Amino acid sequence: MQTRTTDVDAMSPAPALITSRAAVATVFLCFGLAIGLLGGSVPEIARLAGTSAEIVGSAFFGASIAGILGLTLAGRIGGGVSLKKRLLILLLLAAVSLAVLFHTASAAALIASLFIFTFFLASIDLVMNSEGVAVERDLDRPVLSGFHGLASLGVGLGAISGSYLSVTAGLSATAVVSLLVHALAILAVVLGTPDRGATQPVDAGSSxxxxxxxxxxxxxxxxxSMAGEMAATMFSAQTLVDQAPALAAYAGAGATAFALFQATVRLGGDRLRALLGDERLIRVSLAAAFLGFAVIATSSSFAVSAFGFAAVGVGTACIVPCGFAAAARMSAKPAAAVISMLSLITGLVRIPAPLAYGWLAGEIGFAPAYLLYALLAAAALFLAFFAVGRARLRSSE
Structure with missing residues (x-):
């Protein structure tokens, strides 16, 4: 007897070689590795490009704008394209742009290439978090903080590897490693990420x-929090080189300490979210971040500064995953649209912060300039107590 193939059978996708959770986890890990490789290599890139502290600050000011654009536009352009297809395209573009960034030889080239890479990186950030929210909903339990923990782990491993490779083997070697990292992420998406269809269904209304x-x-x-994370990742190596030039090959230790402590907290962050709730955990985290930035701003020691970066890692660990999860509950809009809107508003802080830091670093030094981020953390803590803490999460059309 011959079994007739139904329409449902014909349309059922073949089983994935890895789970969707494993696929998005791999993307988060590789995302962090790419950031870490760049962060650990910033002093060497800046040295070969002949740039000053002000120029480096300006480059990351431009990168902040690119990040806002990437996070905003990635959730709004091409709403008929699935998250999976977006990830594949964006990972390929990011791989090429990062390899180019490692070979910049002038201040203008550094600013332009960092802008382009950050745009694609931020676009990946939005898409992979949207996929992470979808996986969390599929599993019906918190997993988003764990994904962010893997990204932090990647930053930690990538930062120390980036500084060592760039100083001892050259930036071309670091570029090759970055290409392999992106290839791994692309492979994971191909093997395990389901095609969930259009990110903005036609009946969802405007994004x-x-x-x-x-x-x-x-x-x-x-x-x-995002501005502080970028400062700890991208400026920490230059801060430690400034304090101990003889240890330039290990300048990535600051970003590594930041990221590994951040990863440790994030990997257990979903339990903390369940225990404390997102709003309370955000407030506790901001207090720890303030302490870390204050330590760095008053330090003149390589080791003490590294400790400060570790404290910043603990403090910023759960703020973004808590915030993304809370934001997704505030609106009936698709997660990509809500995170996109949130990211647009964060630009009010993220865009001017690195420019102000670069100016301060040129005036008073890289470590003391972290006073800026300590003040921002204190202001955010005030806002979290008197605004976010009193906000009632609700769905809105």
């Missing part, structure tokens, strides 16, 4: 919406 006050407050808090 633009007027954000409620609670989302604005939450966005500003996350903006401070």
């Amino acid at each position: 633009w919406f007027w954000p409620p006050a609670a989302l604005v407050a939450l966005s500003l808090v996350l903006g401070v």
